[in-house]
Amino acid sequence: MIALRGLTKEFPGGVRALDGLDLEIADGEFFALLGPSGCGKTTLLRTIAGLETPTSGNIWIGGTEVTSVPPGKRDVAMVFQDYALFPHMDVTANIAYPLRIRKVPRSRREARAAETASRLSLSELLSRRPGQLSGGQQQRVALARAVACHPRAFLFDEPLSNLDARLRLEARTFLKRLQRELAVTTVFVTHDQGEALALADRIAVMSAGRFTQVGTPTEVFQRPANTFTAAFIGSTPMNLLPGTAGDGALRVAGAVLPLPGGVPDGPIVYGVRPEYMDLSPTPRADAFAGKVAVVENLGTAHLVTLESREHLIQAVVPEGAEPSAGTAAWAVPRPGRGLVYRDDRLVSPSPANGENR
Amino acid sequence: MSEHSKPERSQANRHREGRGGEVTDERAESEGRATPSEEGTSRLKGRPEPAERSEAIRHAVAVIGRATFLAAVLGFFALPLLWLATAPFDARPGITVSVPEFTLRNFQALLDNPYALTSLRNSLIQAGGSAVLVVTLAALAAYALSRARVPGRDALLYVLLLLSSVVTGTAAMVPLFELATRLGLIDTHLGVVLTLSGGLLPAAIFIMKDFMDGTPTSYEESARVFGASSGQILRHVVIPLVRPGLATIAVWAVANVWGSFLQPFILLRDPDKAPGAVILYTLYTEGGAPRLDLISTFSLLYSLPVVVMYVFVSRRYGFRFHGGIKS
Structure with a gap:
């Protein structure tokens, strides 16, 4: 479970990226942060990951308070918009990297990387470098790297936005199935309302650092709570x-x-x-x-x-x-x-x- | 890049252009052959075409003119290199290029000079030491400057860059000498390494920062979320990503130190510690005439390490000034 209480983030210069947010995300939930660019959704995700320190407020992950815990100790895995696959490591080394940090012996971590890769149908590509992979393959390697470290929560920053339109649809279905199978709490950021409606169990619509509405895709689509949400949701x-x-x-x-x-x-x-x-x-x-x-x-x-x-x-x-x-x-x-x-x-x-x- | 990599580069140019010249010559020849036969056919047909013929002549003149020009330019650059290649093996080298009276005696004579080989070792120590120091410090400083928000960062960099030419410049030699004397660094390799590194660092930081800026922070953030410490991030992620930049800086530092004369000349009294550039200056007869046999031989030995390093690093890493890896 991820919980936020009065979470506020103010950047130097007085910009309030997050403005007193309260939220509870249930275990195993697929949760979308949706909003136009500049609404604070990525800042919120980075704050949950620990890459940004909130100005005030608290964060709990799995019942423990992590507000001042460094990112590496929060037991979350993040997939970045550009995937951030290390270009000098092959696919195996990339997937096994989190395990290398945890000092898992080489043979064990490579076995686990291979196992995770086969689950994401990447077995053929284990010895390739990220530069030799297509966008969709890179995205799956990034997912595999997150999956391999068995975190308490996944954090995805626009995981599908770097794919072309047709591939995005395929990857979307794949992502939803993977999340159902693993049943790991997942928070993802998107600016694409269609993506949020299709993937999420619940959506938080954000504007100017606040939630304008939090609800299931059906609620948000059929009964938008305010005109901002009404104008933002829908193709x-x-x-x-x-x-x-x-x-x-x-x-x-x-x-x-x-x-x-x-x-x-x-x-x-x-x-x-x-x-x-x-x-x-x-x-x-x-x-x-x-x-x-x-x-x-x-x-x-x-x-x-x-x-x-x-x-x-x-x-x-x-x-x-x-x-x-x-x-x-x-x-x-x-x-x-x-x-x-x-x-x-x-x-x-x-x-x-x-x-x- | 210092003057010591220039011979290598112009050698490569000469090689490439030489080949290009051959190709043009061949073409000229084949076209020359083609023209008479064409004339033959036109004469057979009984219709001479003066326009076509003058066109062919003009073309041939252009080809010959271009080849002559290239040969002159190539000769201009090639002669000094040719001298460097032949003079060391000549029994009586002059300042002209001639077919050598082949001998290895010059090398024997050079080895009899007690300082020749030690000076090359000294050059290696000073260049290697400076390169290690410059690469290490520049990488750390550039990483910090690229990632941290420091007010007035760009101004600081430009001021450093400006001052760097003063630090190792001739104007600062007296205070530098004074400083080295008080610190007891006269006649030490360390003194030379520190002085030269001080001069190279600002530009090195400047170049490295460009490489660091070209590397997205998401790599480091990703490693951080997986629990990597700052040291691990630097070793596993940042250094491998900017390796071409590090190689560039290292080569540039070595080449610079290798060619430095003034600083080691002033900071080192003991000829046992003098680098090649300084020893080269001592190869004169007592009357002050240059010993061309020794100078040419020593110059050849002195240039080789830098050429070898340049080729090796260029093969291995390639020189790229914008090292950011596309994601």
Whole structure:
């Protein structure tokens, strides 16, 4: 288990990279730190590893406080974004390096390196140097080196970002299976929301050194707690439109939408994902009217951008149903999919408490 | 690089360009052969083409001109080297290059000089000592300067670099001599090694820092997370990564010390401790005329170690001035 209490890191010059973070990561959990660059996610990972010293707050790993324990004594293994494989050592020596530091005899550590390598299908490459390996192979050697030292936790810094797109998908599946088999607590940093949704048991979304939301991928995707998370999660950004709640209805960008229960009157921000919108060729009261500005092909669907007075509204339509640019269209949010934010907090009730129709 | 590696390099150039010259000559010849036959065919056809012929002549003149120019340049560089190669084996060497009257007597005469061989040993001691000192200190200093945040670091480096030319420069020789006398370092190898190393270190640190900066810190951090101590990180990771840089510095230090004359000349009174560069200066007759037989022979022996070292290190490590390893 990894626990953080009031963890703060201030860099010289007054930049607060981490701002009073509290978090508990359960044993065996696959945990993602997700956020745009500069949000402090890598600093947090490095602080857990011990490469950065927090300004205040505490860290526990496996029930022991490690706040001032040097990185080598925390019993964690870290995989760096550039893998940091030692270029002058072959694959065996790289994988066995942590064991060499622990003074495991040469024959035993090489046997263990070979065993770990075969598990990650690297047996053919044991005598190669990192420079002779492809990106995917290097990534697996870096994983093998982390696995071989049987740590209490894995820390991965953007483990997939140096791979090309197709390989990344393959490596992602591999990584998830490996983590399930080993059942070792894993914290990984990513800026790719798709990666976080696909891999993690839980995600912490970060912005400016704070967690904006911590939850399962489903929670974070379906009920983002604030507009930052709402805009960050999802392969197409969520539509976020200002409006007002009152007289039993929501008035948003020219549309009159049903008012979900529990939403007080006043100014609100209405959010709906483009995937949860349908286009209607005829005017409707509960639709956003606009003119088709751009149509982008996504393969199995099209992303349509409507120009509606001062707003841009996006909708995903199935293939074959896309309108042509310049025509008028009406975007209808599907019932129950809209989210209402007030003062940047989610106020619409969860479906379990009463569907908003 | 000092003047002692230059002969080696220009020798290599001469070799390469010599081969290039041969190739051009061959081409010129074959083209020369081709032209008459072409003329023959055109005459057979009864249609002489003056434009084509003048084109061929112009080409031939260009080839000959280029070859002549190259030969002149090569001769200019090759003659001194040729002298160095032939004079030691000549019974009566002059300052001109001639086919030697082959003899090994010059070597015999040189070995009779009590200081000749010891001076080469002294050169080895002083150059080796300085190289070890410079490489060790430069590596440690450059690592620290590259990794730690030191305020005013760049200014410090530039000031050091500026002062280094003063430390071993002629202007500082009197205070240096004074300092060495008070420390009891006159007439010791240590005195020479310390003085010369002091002059070489700033530039060495500067070059090494560049190598260190080119090495990502993630290697060291990775080793640290696995529990390696600072010493282990330095031995297992940092030094192997910057090895080409260390080799470069070592060769550069050896070559510099090998060619130093003024500092050992002033700091050493005892000819038993004088290095080759100083002993070379003593190979004159009592009347002050140079003993060309001894000078040429000694020069040859004196240059060989540096040439051998250069070739060995270049083969083994290669000289790279940007040693960062791509990840």
